[in-house]
Amino acid sequence: MFKQMLSEKQAKWESYKKEGSERMAELADVFSGVKPLTRVEKNENLQAWFREISKQIMSLNYDDSTAAGRKTVQLIQALEEVQEFHQLESNLQVCQFLADSRKFLHQMIRTINIKEEVLITMQIVGDLSYAWQLIDSFTSIMQESIRATPSMVTKLRATFLKLVSALDMPLLRINQANSPDLLSVSQYYSGELVSYVRKVLQIIPESMFTSLLKIIKLQTHDIVEVPTRLDKDKLRDYAQLGPRYEVAKLTHAISIFTEGILMMKTTLVGIIKVDPKQLLEDGIRKELVKRVALALHRGLIFNPKAKPSELMSKLKDMAATMGGFHRSFEYIQDYVNIYGLKIWQEEVSRIINYNVEQECNNFLRTKIQDWQSIYQSTHIPIPKFAPVDESVTFIGRLCREILRITDPKVACYIDQLNTWYDMKTHQEVTNSRLFSEIHAALGTFGLNGLDRLLCFMIVKELQNFLSMLQKTVLHDKGVHEALKSLMKSVSPLKGIVANSVKVYSTAAAKTQKIWGGYLDAIMKVGQMQILRRQIANELNYSCRFDSKHLAAALENLNTAILADIEAHYQDPSLPCPKEDNTLLYEITAYLEAAGIHNPLNKIYITTKRLPYFPIVNFLFLISQLPKLQYSKNLGMVCKKPADPVDWPPLVLGLLTLLKQFHSRYTEQFLVLIGQFIRSTMEQCTSQKVPEMPADVVGALFFLEDYVRYTKLPRRVVEAHVPNFIFDEFRTVL
Numbered sequence: 001m002f003k004q005m006l007s008e009k010q011a012k013w014e015s016y017k018k019e020g021s022e023r024m025a026e027l028a029d030v031f032s033g034v035k036p037l038t039r040v041e042k043n044e045n046l047q048a049w050f051r052e053i054s055k056q057i058m059s060l061n062y063d064d065s066t067a068a069g070r071k072t073v074q075l076i077q078a079l080e081e082v083q084e085f086h087q088l089e090s091n092l093q094v095c096q097f098l099a100d101s102r103k104f105l106h107q108m109i110r111t112i113n114i115k116e117e118v119l120i121t122m123q124i125v126g127d128l129s130y131a132w133q134l135i136d137s138f139t140s141i142m143q144e145s146i147r148a149t150p151s152m153v154t155k156l157r158a159t160f161l162k163l164v165s166a167l168d169m170p171l172l173r174i175n176q177a178n179s180p181d182l183l184s185v186s187q188y189y190s191g192e193l194v195s196y197v198r199k200v201l202q203i204i205p206e207s208m209f210t211s212l213l214k215i216i217k218l219q220t221h222d223i224v225e226v227p228t229r230l231d232k233d234k235l236r237d238y239a240q241l242g243p244r245y246e247v248a249k250l251t252h253a254i255s256i257f258t259e260g261i262l263m264m265k266t267t268l269v270g271i272i273k274v275d276p277k278q279l280l281e282d283g284i285r286k287e288l289v290k291r292v293a294l295a296l297h298r299g300l301i302f303n304p305k306a307k308p309s310e311l312m313s314k315l316k317d318m319a320a321t322m323g324g325f326h327r328s329f330e331y332i333q334d335y336v337n338i339y340g341l342k343i344w345q346e347e348v349s350r351i352i353n354y355n356v357e358q359e360c361n362n363f364l365r366t367k368i369q370d371w372q373s374i375y376q377s378t379h380i381p382i383p384k385f386a387p388v389d390e391s392v393t394f395i396g397r398l399c400r401e402i403l404r405i406t407d408p409k410v411a412c413y414i415d416q417l418n419t420w421y422d423m424k425t426h427q428e429v430t431n432s433r434l435f436s437e438i439h440a441a442l443g444t445f446g447l448n449g450l451d452r453l454l455c456f457m458i459v460k461e462l463q464n465f466l467s468m469l470q471k472t473v474l475h476d477k478g479v480h481e482a483l484k485s486l487m488k489s490v491s492p493l494k495g496i497v498a499n500s501v502k503v504y505s506t507a508a509a510k511t512q513k514i515w516g517g518y519l520d521a522i523m524k525v526g527q528m529q530i531l532r533r534q535i536a537n538e539l540n541y542s543c544r545f546d547s548k549h550l551a552a553a554l555e556n557l558n559t560a561i562l563a564d565i566e567a568h569y570q571d572p573s574l575p576c577p578k579e580d581n582t583l584l585y586e587i588t589a590y591l592e593a594a595g596i597h598n599p600l601n602k603i604y605i606t607t608k609r610l611p612y613f614p615i616v617n618f619l620f621l622i623s624q625l626p627k628l629q630y631s632k633n634l635g636m637v638c639k640k641p642a643d644p645v646d647w648p649p650l651v652l653g654l655l656t657l658l659k660q661f662h663s664r665y666t667e668q669f670l671v672l673i674g675q676f677i678r679s680t681m682e683q684c685t686s687q688k689v690p691e692m693p694a695d696v697v698g699a700l701f702f703l704e705d706y707v708r709y710t711k712l713p714r715r716v717v718e719a720h721v722p723n724f725i726f727d728e729f730r731t732v733l
């Protein structure tokens with residue numbers, strides 16, 4: 001304001017001078033007798049005196065302010081005296097003219113005294129750079145005032161603007177030196193100031209969420225949802241006026257807080273423009289992230305010794321908590337004027353993806369730090385919590401708890417029922433409802449994150465397995481010799497092995513010691529693949545149900561791209577996505593999020609050629625078959641719970657392992673199984689054994705499951721095993 005007065009000083013002074021001079025000239029005319037002013041007699045002395053005063057006023061010089069000031073004071077005194085000595089009080093109009101002229105002269109004195117020094121003094125007195133650190137001690141006082149009266153924010157705006165003066169000191173010399181760093185330094189200090197403004201105003205979202213928690217409690221526990229049809233006499237019961245009034249009161253309090261922050265107009269803090277609506281939204285996001293992250297951290301801590309597992313009950317509670325947050329947020333969005341659903345989805349997905357990223361860091365050589373993460377933010381930080389077990393975050397704890405209860409050593413998976421049963425007690429452990437519960441608690445982001453974490457675990461498991469294979473299996477001389485002699489016995493692969501039972505049992509006996517670790521690794525991979533298939537199934541089901549157009553569009557695009565790629569390999573002149581084209585990479589993310597993928601077809605690791613690899617896997621399979629038996633209701637099951645082998649993880653683990661290598665290895669593996677079945681059947685026929693041996697039933701079962709899981713045509717296995725053996729096998733079943 002003072003700067004404006006300083007810039008308009010001369011123009012105002014001149015206009016006051018002109019006005020005063022004109023008033024005097026008019027009075028002179030009045031006393032000349034020419035101007036018809038009622039009952040004013042002609043007075044030449046006064047006429048001449050007023051003319052002189054008018055000239056004196058016009059002669060005042062703006063540049064010589066001291067002289068002009070003194071002269072103006074004398075003129076004011078002269079005008080007061082003339083009024084007294086000549087009894088001019090009796091005429092009101094003359095008095096009015098004299099009073100106006102004195103007023104203009106007073107204004108001229110005031111205006112001429114507006115000096116630059118005053119501005120400098122004001123800047124020195126009002127310099128707030130010393131308060132850069134000190135101001136923080138007032139934060140709690142400011143926040144308490146806002147909590148009591150939200151409209152206080154408008155007054156605080158002046159405080160924030162005042163704080164900007166603290167920028168003048170660090171920028172003074174940089175500005176004088178015309179340094180190019182001026183912008184970056186201004187940006188830094190302005191950013192710090194905006195952070196402080198956010199900190200002070202964060203009390204508003206905090207207070208809103210305190211009220212929101214009460215609303216959540218009322219809506220979740222007290223208020224009963226009104227059914228679509230209702231008996232008239234029950235209307236009073238469903239009205240629940242008390243709780244509804246309480247909700248209305250809390251909602252009103254929330255809207256008052258919102259109004260408070262929105263009253264603070266858009267403000268320029270340093271060189272950053274602060275929009276109160278954006279501040280409010282960021283504050284709400286920050287508070288939401290803090291509370292949801294804490295709820296997820298506390299809600300998903302499991303006791304591994306609990307019998308039965310706490311998993312389902314904890315997931316149900318978590319779903320109720322998240323549902324409460326979601327409902328209340330949806331309810332409040334109109335009163336706060338924000339896009340609630342968008343904020344909810346963005347922030348919850350950010351929390352879950354960040355936690356998945358942190359959990360996956362365990363499997364990476366170069367870890368993704370917080371400042372590198374695309375999910376972490378400085379304004380709306382996702383809190384980190386101290387780990388409570390080997391997992392870093394809640395998503396790791398959830399994943400390890402699922403793996404613990406579905407461990408193939410203690411639980412048996414029945415594929416037709418999508419259910420796990422305890423091997424000893426035969427009680428149900430969990431079923432596919434588990435994934436619906438995870439979906440209800442963590443949404444599609446949670447399922448997708450869990451899927452990603454399982455991918456990392458499979459990669460780690462396969463890498464450990466291959467290093468074990470190379471260090472122990474292929475470096476063991478005895479095993480090496482056994483594999484070499486078996487290769488000799490089974491060649492040529494298209495033929496039939498003489499004295500097959502002895503050949504195979506000898507090789508299996510010689511390699512017995514290596515299969516313990518081998519079986520564990522294969523079953524772990526198989527178990528995780530079953531979980532991935534279940535997750536894909538749940539994601540696909542919910543995608544078709546909730547977003548049928550997206551599901552249809554993705555499936556069509558996927559089919560079209562695959563058709564184009566296949567056509568390109570048939571005829572290279574046809575177009576195909578180039579290596580630098582991100583289309584395939586981007587659509588894969590969409591397909592996995594919608595569950596339109598088959599985890600069994602995924603390549604997890606890059607591999608080198610390994611000697612004897614197909615025959616090692618073949619030997620492994622036939623060495624496990626004696627531990628299994630066929631059950632009419634359940635398929636292949638474990639004979640003794642003390643020596644656990646679960647069939648589906650075994651099959652899927654082997655499939656996944658073979659998929660990581662060149663397809664000729666799988667081809668050789670299938671040829672070896674075919675030869676085993678043919679040779680054993682041949683020996684049984686020659687010895688006139690009427691029943692099909694249990695190991696042959698197991699091997700045929702493996703081929704049946706292989707075709708079913710890989711979705712390959714039957715001719716792939718019928719090339720190695722004659723059709724009539726499959727027919728006899730089905731008759732036996």
